Amino acid sequence: MNIPSTQHTLDNGLDVLLHEDHACPIVAVNIWYHVGSKNEQPGRTGFAHLFEHLMFEGSQHHDHGFFQPLQGAGATLNGSTNADRTNYWEVVPAGALELALWMESDRMGYLLPALTDAKFTNQRDVVLNERRQNYENRPYGLAPMALLAALFPAHHPYHWTTIGDIADLQAAKLDEVRAFFRRYYHPANASIALAGDIDPEQALVLVDRYFGEIDPGEPVDPIHVDASMAGDSRIHFEDRVELPRLYLAWHTPAMFADGDADLDLATDLLANGKTSRLYRRLVFDERLATDVSASQNSREMMGYAQITATAAPSHTLAEIEPVILEEIARLAAEGPTDEEIERGRVQAEAQFMFRLQTVGGFGGKSDQLNAYNVFLKDPSYFPRDLARYQVCTKASLQAAVKRFLDPARRVTLSIVPHGRTSLAVRDSTTAAVS
Amino acid sequence: MTLRRSSGQAPHGVSGQTAPVDRAQLPVPGPTRPFPFPAIEKSTLPNGLRVWTVHHTQVPLVAFTLLIRRGAASDPAGKEGLAAVTADMLDEGSGDRSAIEIHEALARLGAQFDTDIGSDATVTSLTVLSRFTRKALDLLSDVVVRPAIRESDFSRVRQLRLHRLTQLRDMPGAVADRAFLRLVYGADPYGHSPIGGETSLAAMDVDDVRGFHARAIRPDVSTLIAVGDCDHAAMVQMASEAFADWSGAAAAEPTGDGALPHAAPINVVPRMRAPQSELRIGQVSVARDTPDYHPLVVANTILGGQFVSRINLNLREGKGLTYGARTAFEFRRRSGPFALQASVQTSGTADAIRESLGEISGIRGSRPVTTAELELGIAALTRGYARSFETGEQIGRAALQLALYDLPDDYFEQFVPRIEQVTAEDVSRVMSQHLDPSRLVTLAVGDLDVIGPSLDALGLGAPVVLSPDAF
Numbered sequence: 015m016n017i018p019s020t021q022h023t024l025d026n027g028l029d030v031l032l033h034e035d036h037a038c039p040i041v042a043v044n045i046w047y048h049v050g051s052k053n054e055q056p057g058r059t060g061f062a063h064l065f066e067h068l069m070f071e072g073s074q075h076h077d078h079g080f081f082q083p084l085q086g087a088g089a090t091l092n093g094s095t096n097a098d099r100t101n102y103w104e105v106v107p108a109g110a111l112e113l114a115l116w117m118e119s120d121r122m123g124y125l126l127p128a129l130t131d132a133k134f135t136n137q138r139d140v141v142l143n144e145r146r147q148n149y150e151n152r153p154y155g156l157a158p159m160a161l162l163a164a165l166f167p168a169h170h171p172y173h174w175t176t177i178g179d180i181a182d183l184q185a186a187k188l189d190e191v192r193a194f195f196r197r198y199y200h201p202a203n204a205s206i207a208l209a210g211d212i213d214p215e216q217a218l219v220l221v222d223r224y225f226g227e228i229d230p231g232e233p234v235d236p237i238h239v240d241a242s243m244a245g246d247s248r249i250h251f252e253d254r255v256e257l258p259r260l261y262l263a264w265h266t267p268a269m270f271a272d273g274d275a276d277l278d279l280a281t282d283l284l285a286n287g288k289t290s291r292l293y294r295r296l297v298f299d300e301r302l303a304t305d306v307s308a309s310q311n312s313r314e315m316m317g318y319a320q321i322t323a324t325a326a327p328s329h330t331l332a333e334i335e336p337v338i339l340e341e342i343a344r345l346a347a348e349g350p351t352d353e354e355i356e357r358g359r360v361q362a363e364a365q366f367m368f369r370l371q372t373v374g375g376f377g378g379k380s381d382q383l384n385a386y387n388v389f390l391k392d393p394s395y396f397p398r399d400l401a402r403y404q405v406c407t408k409a410s411l412q413a414a415v416k417r418f419l420d421p422a423r424r425v426t427l428s429i430v431p432h433g434r435t436s437l438a439v440r441d442s443t444t445a446a447v448s
Numbered sequence: 449m450t451l452r453r454s455s456g457q458a459p460h461g462v463s464g465q466t467a468p469v470d471r472a473q474l475p476v477p478g479p480t481r482p483f484p485f486p487a488i489e490k491s492t493l494p495n496g497l498r499v500w501t502v503h504h505t506q507v508p509l510v511a512f513t514l515l516i517r518r519g520a521a522s523d524p525a526g527k528e529g530l531a532a533v534t535a536d537m538l539d540e541g542s543g544d545r546s547a548i549e550i551h552e553a554l555a556r557l558g559a560q561f562d563t564d565i566g567s568d569a570t571v572t573s574l575t576v577l578s579r580f581t582r583k584a585l586d587l588l589s590d591v592v593v594r595p596a597i598r599e600s601d602f603s604r605v606r607q608l609r610l611h612r613l614t615q616l617r618d619m620p621g622a623v624a625d626r627a628f629l630r631l632v633y634g635a636d637p638y639g640h641s642p643i644g645g646e647t648s649l650a651a652m653d654v655d656d657v658r659g660f661h662a663r664a665i666r667p668d669v670s671t672l673i674a675v676g677d678c679d680h681a682a683m684v685q686m687a688s689e690a691f692a693d694w695s696g697a698a699a700a701e702p703t704g705d706g707a708l709p710h711a712a713p714i715n716v717v718p719r720m721r722a723p724q725s726e727l728r729i730g731q732v733s734v735a736r737d738t739p740d741y742h743p744l745v746v747a748n749t750i751l752g753g754q755f756v757s758r759i760n761l762n763l764r765e766g767k768g769l770t771y772g773a774r775t776a777f778e779f780r781r782r783s784g785p786f787a788l789q790a791s792v793q794t795s796g797t798a799d800a801i802r803e804s805l806g807e808i809s810g811i812r813g814s815r816p817v818t819t820a821e822l823e824l825g826i827a828a829l830t831r832g833y834a835r836s837f838e839t840g841e842q843i844g845r846a847a848l849q850l851a852l853y854d855l856p857d858d859y860f861e862q863f864v865p866r867i868e869q870v871t872a873e874d875v876s877r878v879m880s881q882h883l884d885p886s887r888l889v890t891l892a893v894g895d896l897d898v899i900g901p902s903l904d905a906l907g908l909g910a911p912v913v914l915s916p917d918a919f
């Protein structure tokens with residue numbers, strides 16, 4: 015299993031990754047800028063994502079919106095921002111590759127002359143509505159704000175969410191957008207991957223033609239800020255929900271670091287799906303919870319694991335918390351079973367195979383090439399990524415659980431219905447969220 | 449930012465100088481090479497189960513899709529939610545195996561397993577590594593043909609669904625979907641969400657599930673679609689073994705009595721202090737077998753089916769009132785709903801409704817689509833059509849459309865030419881024929897105290913206030 019690619023770096027520093035797949039007459043164009051909300055400053059949060067929106071509003075030589083010519087060519091396209099990176103992609107019919115490159119290179123090289131206050135104000139309103147829709151007006155929607163704020167101290171770049179604070183978004187200025195573009199949006203901080211129905215040599219000539227003329231820009235130094243937790247940070251807030259929900263969260267290793275794959279597997283066997291230990295106990299047998307899930311959220315500087323469970327009516331978070339801790343302790347003491355290890359291995363193989371099915375979009379082959387290149391400087395990492403999961407053993411998984419899912423160093427968040435703070439687990443203090 | 453020409457030095461692997469970029473005009477896309485649509489090989493087993501295969505060998509995976517042409521519309525009156533509970537019970541144990549054991553068996557294959565319930569169909573899908581094809585098929589038949597349907601599992605599954613209903617009360621989108629269907633369909637079989645309601649879930653017992661399985665989950669209304677590195681004859685042989693003891697005929701499809709309610713033009717489900725109003729604007733419109741299908745698809749693309757649609761450009765890119773607005777005709781076996789949906793900021797609710805109604809009315813004829821809009825809509829639908837056939841699961845879902853709606857084998861080949869034939873006159877005609885402003889129902893789930901007065905001014909009459917518990 016592999017995503018074979020050829021790799022080049024243009025004179026201006028732009029990395030170019032090319033992967034041939036002629037099954038379907040389509041080409042995926044995927045660009046990563048190595049900038050995310052972790053590059054923001056306190057008081058100026060939400061900026062990277064707001065900026066992403068402005069990338070779809072036209073550039074100097076095509077100043078009537080980014081979507082129209084591409085949709086007219088039969089493309090599908092989107093972009094996204096997270097803490098560590100911003101990505102943009104198009105999937106186009108093979109004959110429209112040059113159009114996609116024209117459009118992407120024009121906004122990489124010539125965005126600012128087309129940027130106006132009207133566009134900026136409009137997209138800030140859109141982002142404020144995105145925040146309302148996906149966070150404020152959604153049950154438990156403000157959980158990430160509370161969790162990240164408790165996991166990472168105020169100066170840490172993971173303290174805030176990518177969508178940002180309302181006040182910060184409202185205070186953002188057009189000049190700051192320009193400065194942000196100059197600082198982060200240039201070839202030396204970007205990587206482009208093409209996957210699909212291409213001739214790699216011709217594709218490289220085209221990429222060089224469109225992107226080669228863009229000024230390299232100043233390299234961006236990597237950020238690294240450590241964080242540690244001393245105790246159990248117990249917080250709660252009230253929300254418009256019917257059932258209380260409990261979140262436990264821990265600091266964990268960074269993406270691709272030692273222990274990352276172990277924790278990915280451990281959170282799966284603890285609380286993902288009907289075979290998981292916590293589903294069986296909390297939902298299936300004891301019926302204390304109506305749902306339970308877990309994940310290892312790997313990020314560039316460090317990760318965090320979280321386990322989430324919603325109390326069934328007439329049950330409490332106080333009943334659920336000890337069961338979760340007990341199952342973690344049992345896993346730490348006894349390790350996984352052989353059967354669990356074997357299942358994890360097959361599931362990893364299948365999951366990686368599923369990832370080879372599409373050339374474009376979020377998570378497609380072009381996106382994966384850029385992820386490996388931007389985070390590891392190694393676009394050929396796919397088989398070794400899979401190997402990380404295949405080499406996990408009972409002992410390595412047990413050790414990771416013991417070391418990282420430490421009951422004495424965690425965040426414990428209760429979200430309870432309005433007026434019912436007594437439903438929060440014991441000893442928790444009110445968290446301010448908005 | 450200063451810009452410089454690419455230096456004479458070519459990147460690794462490139463020889464020679466590259467031509468300068470002409471930024472005065474956009475490159476014109478070249479022709480796309482013809483794409484052979486997946487050929488479906490078809491057989492029917494003696495018990496009526498149709499077995500369709502598509503040879504697709506990009507990745508060593510097999511994607512199974514099992515379509516059962518009975519869904520939530522077959523729920524008995526008063527037992528809304530029964531089809532969905534039955535679908536949920538399929539993977540809750542089989543023969544001597546418990547629910548957990550079934551899922552352990554799936555996990556040992558690394559399988560991706562899903563059950564999906566719609567109004568017209570129940571669909572189970574199972575994707576596995578090719579080497580597990582036979583095991584996966586056996587598991588799929590265990591789940592579908594021989595579910596245990598035990599009392600203890602039923603009570604747990606029903607309980608979880610009741611909890612889910614409790615949680616849905618806080619989700620404005622779910623409240624809006626449920627209320628909208630009830631407003632436009634009333635007691636029609638399409639008038640409820642698959643999950644049903646508290647009362648109807650409480651009214652059912654495990655025998656209802658067994659009964660529903662006996663009269664709906666039957667081979668004569670089912671199609672097994674396998675996409676992957678599979679030989680048709682071998683797959684038919686395997687399926688005939690795996691599904692050998694499946695028999696019987698399904699009860700007839702529900703027809704509805706044709707009487708639809710006349711809901712008020714504007715309705716509100718109050719949600720105090722909500723920062724946004726969740727909007728639905730629509731009506732019962734048209735069935736999948738309409739001869740106007742292709743013009744309606746083009747018309748909807750222009751009105752609200754793409755980023756550069758009239759609705760989204762107006763509400764999002766023009767006014768910044770929403771993160772996104774869209775419209776859709778949900779084509780079903782009988783007349784399905786047309787709906788616009790958007791979450792809009794509370795202060796802009798009345799404005800968004802007025803603009804939306806204006807756009808719907810405009811495309812019916814007062815503001816006919818322009819040549820540029822028509823060309824863009826047609827191009828968006830046709831030029832990228834091949835990408836809908838990239839993965840095994842996509843191909844399986846495409847084939848499922850043929851089986852669910854009785855579409856001809858050449859449907860995919862015909863799609864592009866038929867879309868290309870659509871004219872601006874067709875768009876006006878089908879939109880005025882299938883959308884009727886006097887029957888459009890507007891629903892907002894939002895902060896009534898704040899939006900109420902502005903809604904009165906829309907000229908749609910006083911909003912009817914609906915209780916959040918009414919659905």
